[in-house]
Amino acid sequence: MRKFCRFVGIEMKETALYYCEKIKDIPVFIPKGRRVVVLADKRLESVFIEIFPYPVITVDSTEDNKCFETIENLTIKLMDAGADRGTLLLIAGGGIVGDMGGFLASVYYRGIDFGIIPTTLLSQVDSSIGGKTAINVRGFKNILGLFNPANFTIFCSEFLDTLPRKQIDEGLAEMLKTFLLADKTTYLDAVDIIIGGNPHLKKLSSFSELFPFIKRATEIKSEIVKRDPFEKGERKLLNLGHTFGHALEKLCGISHGEGVSIGIALCTQLSVKLRLLPKSEGNKIIRDLDALGLPFTSPVPPKELVEIMTKDKKKDGEAIQFILLEGIGKAVIYPLTIERLKGLLNDLS
Numbered sequence: 001m002r003k004f005c006r007f008v009g010i011e012m013k014e015t016a017l018y019y020c021e022k023i024k025d026i027p028v029f030i031p032k033g034r035r036v037v038v039l040a041d042k043r044l045e046s047v048f049i050e051i052f053p054y055p056v057i058t059v060d061s062t063e064d065n066k067c068f069e070t071i072e073n074l075t076i077k078l079m080d081a082g083a084d085r086g087t088l089l090l091i092a093g094g095g096i097v098g099d100m101g102g103f104l105a106s107v108y109y110r111g112i113d114f115g116i117i118p119t120t121l122l123s124q125v126d127s128s129i130g131g132k133t134a135i136n137v138r139g140f141k142n143i144l145g146l147f148n149p150a151n152f153t154i155f156c157s158e159f160l161d162t163l164p165r166k167q168i169d170e171g172l173a174e175m176l177k178t179f180l181l182a183d184k185t186t187y188l189d190a191v192d193i194i195i196g197g198n199p200h201l202k203k204l205s206s207f208s209e210l211f212p213f214i215k216r217a218t219e220i221k222s223e224i225v226k227r228d229p230f231e232k233g234e235r236k237l238l239n240l241g242h243t244f245g246h247a248l249e250k251l252c253g254i255s256h257g258e259g260v261s262i263g264i265a266l267c268t269q270l271s272v273k274l275r276l277l278p279k280s281e282g283n284k285i286i287r288d289l290d291a292l293g294l295p296f297t298s299p300v301p302p303k304e305l306v307e308i309m310t311k312d313k314k315k316d317g318e319a320i321q322f323i324l325l326e327g328i329g330k331a332v333i334y335p336l337t338i339e340r341l342k343g344l345l346n347d348l349s
């Protein structure tokens, strides 16, 4: 089903999702007879030169580089590569290349077709779905951007085999978040299989064994995004853990994945305290994060996060919109006034 976007007469396209195990199988999914240019993470340049007959332009994936100057440089490279209005841009890399590439494709000749090949766990379970494109401005994250879904996304498990453990952890919290808010059975299965009685993922011989769960996370996110493309309602649930997470990132300089993991733990505790979530389920979630080797305690007393959270975009009048849990697999939007929040956070850790 096609959804109309807020601009009269413009249709919001739906992204086709393709899955494969081997990098060499990716070219099968590329539409035939199109002029194609590849924009790849520099680290993966040789991989894409090997499988594609198309010009490959590269970019370093750093937050500093996710800026307007890079967009200008890449525009010149696209012009040099002969890209025109009919060109398809294939964007291959993690969330940084994905956000930047999506932005570039959305404004190059007022918008060209693009497909994404996400190569990190975070980009596979989260950033490559949902059409959010963005660049940073003077160090402020994701200030410029637009909603514009890719024509297709190709998920390939082999990319996970070269990812450092740190990068797996960055995506793991986002993946579990998706199951926590929408799918109890998959959450329980994922935790059982990933932990396997053996902490820190030692049971998995290769991270590509996560792939069935990645596939499920992509299905859940794309269904939510289809129903609420502009984050007016249900899509907000995907922000579970993020209000605390962003505040922790800013105040303590921890990574996004660490912030989300601790944020999930704090929302779990808040949900128990408000008697939305049974205590036994709350305890399980915290134990699971621990067993997975993910952080679950805040480096600062949680009440110190309130000031930063009041500046967060999820604030609505005098209240902050939290995403809390009514059970494993069921999340709700729950506004809390600043005063009430301060009281509730007093004895959380």
Ligand SMILES: NC(=O)c1ccc[n+]([C@@H]2O[C@H](COP(=O)([O-])OP(=O)(O)OC[C@H]3O[C@@H](n4cnc5c(N)ncnc54)[C@H](O)[C@@H]3O)[C@@H](O)[C@H]2O)c1
Pocket (backbone or CB within 6 Å): 041, 043, 044, 061, 062, 063, 066, 093, 094, 095, 096, 097, 099, 119, 120, 121, 122, 123, 126, 127, 128, 129, 130, 131, 132, 133, 141, 142, 159, 160, 162, 163, 164, 167, 170
């Ligand atoms: N658009 C969205 O909805 C959305 C959602 C969440 C996050 N984001 C954005 O995503 C970005 C973070 O994305 P990320 O965590 O994927 O980081 P990233 O793109 O920087 O990738 C992390 C590191 O992994 C390397 N790498 C990529 N693929 C690899 C592979 N297969 N093997 C080995 N190394 C590989 C990269 O070179 C980089 O050094 C942030 O800028 C964030 O704002 C966007």
